[in-house]
Each structure stands twice: as C-alpha cells, then as structure tokens.
Amino acid sequence: MNSLGLKIPFYGLILAFGLFAPLMFPAYTNQMAVLWLMIILSLTWDLQGGQMGYNSLGNIFFFGFGMYVSAVVQIGLVYDVGVYTRASGGGIFEFTPVQYYTGLALGMAAAGVLSSISAVILGRIVFGLRGPYFAIGTLGVAIAAGELTGAWGWVGGGQGITMPQVPGDPDSAKYFLYLLNFSLAVVLFIFLSWLYSTRFGQAINAIRDDEEKAEGMGIRTTRYKSICWAVSAFFLGISGAVFGNMIGFIEPLEVAFQTINFGIFMVVMVLLGGKGTLWGPIVGAVVFHVIKELTWTYLLGWQWVALGAMIVIIVVYFQDGIMGWVKRKKPEWFGIRVEEKEFAGQPEAAE
Amino acid sequence: MSQIISNFSILLQAPIFNLSLLIDGLMIGAVYALSAYGLALVWGVMNVKNLAQGDFVMMGGYTAWFMSLYGIHPLFGVPVAFVLMWGFGWVVYVTIIRRVIDQDLFTSLLATFGLAIVIAQVLNILFTSDTQTADAGFDSFLLFGGLVTIPQVKLIAFVLAAMLAAAVILFMKNSRMGQAIRATAQDERAARVMGIDTDKVYAFTFSLNAAICGAAGALISMIWVIQPFFGITYSIRAFVVVTAAGFGNLPGVIAAGLGMGVIEQFGGFILGAEFQQAIVVGLLLLVLIIKQMQYARLRQVVE
Numbered sequence: 001m002n003s004l005g006l007k008i009p010f011y012g013l014i015l016a017f018g019l020f021a022p023l024m025f026p027a028y029t030n031q032m033a034v035l036w037l038m039i040i041l042s043l044t045w046d047l048q049g050g051q052m053g054y055n056s057l058g059n060i061f062f063f064g065f066g067m068y069v070s071a072v073v074q075i076g077l078v079y080d081v082g083v084y085t086r087a088s089g090g091g092i093f094e095f096t097p098v099q100y101y102t103g104l105a106l107g108m109a110a111a112g113v114l115s116s117i118s119a120v121i122l123g124r125i126v127f128g129l130r131g132p133y134f135a136i137g138t139l140g141v142a143i144a145a146g147e148l149t150g151a152w153g154w155v156g157g158g159q160g161i162t163m164p165q166v167p168g169d170p171d172s173a174k175y176f177l178y179l180l181n182f183s184l185a186v187v188l189f190i191f192l193s194w195l196y197s198t199r200f201g202q203a204i205n206a207i208r209d210d211e212e213k214a215e216g217m218g219i220r221t222t223r224y225k226s227i228c229w230a231v232s233a234f235f236l237g238i239s240g241a242v243f244g245n246m247i248g249f250i251e252p253l254e255v256a257f258q259t260i261n262f263g264i265f266m267v268v269m270v271l272l273g274g275k276g277t278l279w280g281p282i283v284g285a286v287v288f289h290v291i292k293e294l295t296w297t298y299l300l301g302w303q304w305v306a307l308g309a310m311i312v313i314i315v316v317y318f319q320d321g322i323m324g325w326v327k328r329k330k331p332e333w334f335g336i337r338v339e340e341k342e343f344a345g346q347p348e349a350a351e
Numbered sequence: 352m353s354q355i356i357s358n359f360s361i362l363l364q365a366p367i368f369n370l371s372l373l374i375d376g377l378m379i380g381a382v383y384a385l386s387a388y389g390l391a392l393v394w395g396v397m398n399v400k401n402l403a404q405g406d407f408v409m410m411g412g413y414t415a416w417f418m419s420l421y422g423i424h425p426l427f428g429v430p431v432a433f434v435l436m437w438g439f440g441w442v443v444y445v446t447i448i449r450r451v452i453d454q455d456l457f458t459s460l461l462a463t464f465g466l467a468i469v470i471a472q473v474l475n476i477l478f479t480s481d482t483q484t485a486d487a488g489f490d491s492f493l494l495f496g497g498l499v500t501i502p503q504v505k506l507i508a509f510v511l512a513a514m515l516a517a518a519v520i521l522f523m524k525n526s527r528m529g530q531a532i533r534a535t536a537q538d539e540r541a542a543r544v545m546g547i548d549t550d551k552v553y554a555f556t557f558s559l560n561a562a563i564c565g566a567a568g569a570l571i572s573m574i575w576v577i578q579p580f581f582g583i584t585y586s587i588r589a590f591v592v593v594t595a596a597g598f599g600n601l602p603g604v605i606a607a608g609l610g611m612g613v614i615e616q617f618g619g620f621i622l623g624a625e626f627q628q629a630i631v632v633g634l635l636l637l638v639l640i641i642k643q644m645q646y647a648r649l650r651q652v653v654e
Contacts, residue, residue: 055457057464128643132400132456136590140635143587147629260468260583267461304472311465315458316450 018182022175029174033246035289036181040239041262042269042281043188044232049267050275051201052228053208054127058138059236060263061122061145062115064256066237067244068149069114070107071161077103085156097167108241115237116230123226130211139259146257160251163244177246184242188235193278195231204228208276265292268311274323283322358621371499372616378505379575380612381512384605385567386585387592388516389560391604394593396536396556397452402463403443405585406470407561411436411568412577413478416485425485425573429511432565440561444554452553467582474579482576508570515566519559520601532556587631595638 018036022029041063049055075084078099095103126137150158166173195201203224206214215221244250254261265288273284295306320328327334362368390404414435415428447466451459489503523529535542535552543549571577592611596603611634618630 057460125640126643128646129639132460133594133639133642135457135460136400136587137636137639140587140632140639143583144629144632144636147626147632151625151629264464264468268465271461301476305469305476308465308468308472311468312447312462315462315465316447319454319458 015186018186019179022178026171026174029178030246031289031293033174033178033181035286036178036185037239037243038265038269038285038289039185039282040181040188040235041266042273042285043185043192044235044239045266046270046275046277046281047192047195047232048204048225048228050270050277050281051196051208052204052225053211054225054229055131055135055267056138057135057263057267058140058142058259059232059266060257060259061138061142062119062233062236063240063243063262064142064145064149064252064258065118066111066115066240067250067256068155069237070104070111070241071163071244071250072155073107073110074100074103074164075161077106082154085154085159085161095164095167100164100167103164104241104245108238111237111241112234113237115233115240119229119233120226123222123229127222127225139263142257142259142263146252146259149252149256156251158252160249160255163248163250165248166245177242180242181239181246184235184239189282196278200224200227205276264311268314270321272314272318272321274321274325274327277323280321280323287322354623355621358623362617362621367499368620372620373613374499374501375505376613376616377609378509378612379616380609381509382567382570382574383585383588383592383611384608385512385516385570386564387589387596387604387608388519388601389563389567390589391593391596391601392532392556392563393560396532397448397553398456399448399452399459399557400456400463400590401560402460402586403467403470403582404560404564404589405587406467406474406582407436407440407564408568408571408585409474409577409579409582410439410470411565412485412572413474413483413568414565415569415572416483416577417478419485419572425487425569426507428485428569428572429566432569433562436565436568437558437562439565440558441554443561444557448557449550449553467586471579471582478579480579482578483572484576485572487573502574505574508574512567512570515563516605519563528552528555584628584631587635591631591635591638594635594642 022032025032041059045056045059048059072081075081078095122141126134126141129137149155155161166176168176203214203219206217206219207221207224211221240256244256247255250256257263269284269288270281271284272288273282274280291310292307295303295310299306318325362372386404386408389407390401393399393401411428411432414432415425418428418431419425443466447462448459451462487504487507489507491503492501492506523532531542531547531552532555534545534547535549539549542552568577588611592604592607596607614634615627615630619627622630
C-alpha cells in the first residue's frame, strides 16, 4: 500500500474515475458532484477538528459566507444587487458567457479570500474558548449568521437569491460545475497531504495533544490556530461559491447556513472515517454519502430520523472510525511495527 | 431602523409597557430557569453537556398538548410529562449517555445533538410542524385600566415553576439521594470509594433532568407555543443561562433565567419578533466573549 508501484495506479484510477464517471453515468452527475463536495467538507473539518483538536460545530458559516460573497460579486459586477434581489431573478436579468465566467472566477476568489479573513477575525473572538465552549460558540456564530442574513433585505433576506445560470446546454453546464467540485477536492487533497508533512502539521498536532505544553515549547499557538482555520475557511468559502452556482438558488437557513444539514454532516463524516488521518475523512465521506442517498431513497419521510440515529450510533459506538478500526487490525499498513513478544525460551523451560 | 426607534420611544413615553414587558419576561424566565437548572445539574454532576435539553422540553410540551386534545386539562399534563420524561431520560441514559460519559466532552455534545435531531424529527412526523398551544382556558387579570394584562395561566405557571424548583432544591439538600448526587459532583472517585453507586446516581440525575424539562415543557405549552424545531433554541437558552451563572450557582441560575426572559421580551419588542432567535444566539455569543475575557485576565494574573 505504501510502495510507489501501487500508489500511481491507485491515484490514476481515482483521477480517471473522477474525470470520466459523469460522462458514463450522466444521470448521477449531481450526486457525484455532491460526493466531492462532501469530501471537501470533511477534509476541511478534519484539518482543524481532527488535526488541531478544535471541534467546531459552525464551520458551515464559511460555506454560507462564501456562497453569499460569490453571489453578491457575480451579480454585483453586472447589476445592482438590491434591484436584482427585489426582482427575485425572475429571468429579467441575463448574463452573457463572458460576464458569467469572469463573475464566477472573481466570485470564487473573493469567497475564498474573504472567508479566510473572516476566519482570522472570528478566531480572535472565539479561540480563547476551549473544548465544548468553542463548539457551542461556533455553532452560535453559524445560527446567528443565518438569522441575520434572513433579515437583510439587500441580499434577498429569507426569500433568497436566484443565481445566474451557467451558459450553454444544461448537460455540459452540469459537467462544468462537477469538474469545479472535483478539481477543488483534488487540489485540497494534494495541499493537505503536503501540509501535514511539514512543520505546520506537526505544530497543529502538538496543539491538539496539549496546547499549554505546545505554547511552552515556543509554538505561537494563536498564530497557528488562526492560519489553520483560515486555510479551512478558504476552501470552504470556495466550495460554498461552487455549490451556490450548482444548486441555482440560495437561501439563508436551508442552503447557505444549513447548520443541521451539512454543518453536522461534516463532523459525522470525519468521525465515521477516522479523526486526524488523511484518508479517514475521504472514506467517511464516501460511506456516509452512499448511506445518505440510500436512506433518502428508501426511507422517505423517516430519513432524518434514520440520519440522526446514525449520528448517535457512530458517535457512541464507533468512535475510532473506519480508519481507526483498520489501524487496530492492520497496524503494519500504517508503518507501525508491532513487536511480537518472544516466548522462545519458555517451552524448553517447561520440559 | 425607524421601526426600532419608534418602538423604543413607545417604551419611553408609556412606562406602563415596561412593566408589562417586565412581568411577561419574568414569568417566561421562570420556565427558562427551570430547564437551565436541569442542565446545570447534569453538567455539574456528570460533566455532560446535553444539547437535547430543549427537545426534552418540547416532548413535555407535546405531552400536555396531546392530553388537552382529549379534553384533559393541560395542568394535569405537568405531572404526567414529569413522569413520562423521567422514564425517557432513564432510557436515554442507559442507551447513550452511559457510554459517552467517560469520553471527551465533544463526544457527549455530538451524541446529544444527534439525539436532538431524532427527537425533533419524530415529533415533526407525529404532530406536523405547525405551532401548537394547549388551551388552558383561564382569564386574565387587568391592571392599570387594562394597560397591563396578566394572564392567569402565566401566573399559575410561574407559581408551579417556583414550587417545582423549591421541591428539587429541598430534595437535593435533605434526601439521601440528593446527598449522594452532591457527593458525586464533588469527587466521583471518592464517592465510589465511600460506597455510592455512581452509575445509579448518574441515571437518577439524568432522569431527574429530563423530568424537570418535561414539566417545564408542559408549562410552556400552556403559556406560549410549541413546535418540533423550537427545541434547539431552548437548548441554547439553557446553555446561555448556565454559562452565565456557572453550574454550581443555583441562585445565579435562577437570576440569569429570569434575566434572560426579560431581555428577550424587551429585545423582541424593540427589534421585532423575527429577531427572537437572533437575540438568543447574540446573548450566547456575548456571554461566551465575556467569559473568555475573564479567562484571559486569569491567565495574565497567573503569568
């Protein structure tokens, strides 16, 4: 598993699947796009929940924030945002392809950058909170953001915003947005696997293991925590921007700041896969997404109950996650050597 | 914005409205204090932060409301909700809480969050997402020539909440079980060494919490509205009150609960009812920020 000879075909297979699967099964393009989105969500959560030990329940804030930033930028480049939202889209406003693509590119960039900045500012406020206070505080930020956006008429309030459509025929538009999700997930994965191998990765692991001691060893904890959260927020903001375009209609409580939907999913996916590992969040996201799609299809009406029960079961009975379980069963796959105790002398002694 | 200013000037020009808001706030705050007291109990004794607190409240509320559908007066719903939720709390303890009690705090937070989703969704399927009120059919007292109305049902709820709180406090002070609970809160290991069955104490504490929440919910169903998804707001309210007061501080919890009710009434009147949830969350953030500044000062003193 660790040798290079196996790794190249393995990654090649995933890349090929990612690029061509939607062309082979066009009916499932959206589900697969959401799958990559789930992977982005769980990887960014694990960056600061699993690796740094700051369990946030409100990371969805950056997702929704990025979504709204990109919407405002995309629309604001061409029209007056207030006028646009008051007309509720309504098909009155057209976007030429050039306008759309420059808007999207700028919107994604702005979403990422502004989300990072907001993470640094928020970090000043909430990073003094430890443990469960941090979790509740961030949850509060996410809920408050949803409520306040809902009361803000300029960005459409509770009515939401109808997003500009991707130009071109619907199938290639779908594939385009799918590719955005996919490439973001790939970039994020490559970036994180590099990041975890650097001093930065070790520093945030030290913060997780014992923050006071890490500080005593001369690690500037506040700076590391801010950067870590800002990285997480950067990717979350961009993914929010992409998702907003994908779903076509954004609204504060159900789409952007969906606290109990994606907001809790990202935590559960990481726990299911295994906290603090590189592959755990990915495995967790895939398994969770498949289970979620199945419950949505076969348990209609009861799907939320099933999902809540699943959260409880995963958290209570399956703490280590899938990767933790594999690690216990097959430690040698992870480069951990288990010393077999030698009892060679004993049988002879018994004789 | 002009709406906010005009609302504010109403309060200045007609001081009698202040009184009416104050009384309303205190009466609702009494119920908040009740559910916050349950959370303080569980938090202090078991170190479990229960995010399903508000959903227990809603379950109690739906018990009373469901009984009122069959012509039983919702006041009888209070003891029934107390008993039913006691049993439910025990089941939750045995299946979930017992297994997360030694884990880190985030685990219990997340497990109870999952439980909160389950409860809210089951209530939604059973009773739909409409807001409901159990009609108690009482009149209102009119004071100051009708400017201040005090619904009798709110007064009764206030008195019942106070009585229940007094009963629980007396129980904790005087009974054998209450002593065991307090001993376990102080030092779990020492309590075990002294022969206290801490598992039983935990089960009892958690059931008591659920029962208190159930009774509080039955009261809320009479004086206000219940809805399956309002639970999380009550959880946050309880959390705000306990964080502000500290969990060992019973008078503090009661004062903070009453204060919370009053602030919400005034805030809702001035800003408008649609900001109700935002006010609660804003208070949470405010309390957490103040707490953090206190910590920061403490760290500086230590250094």
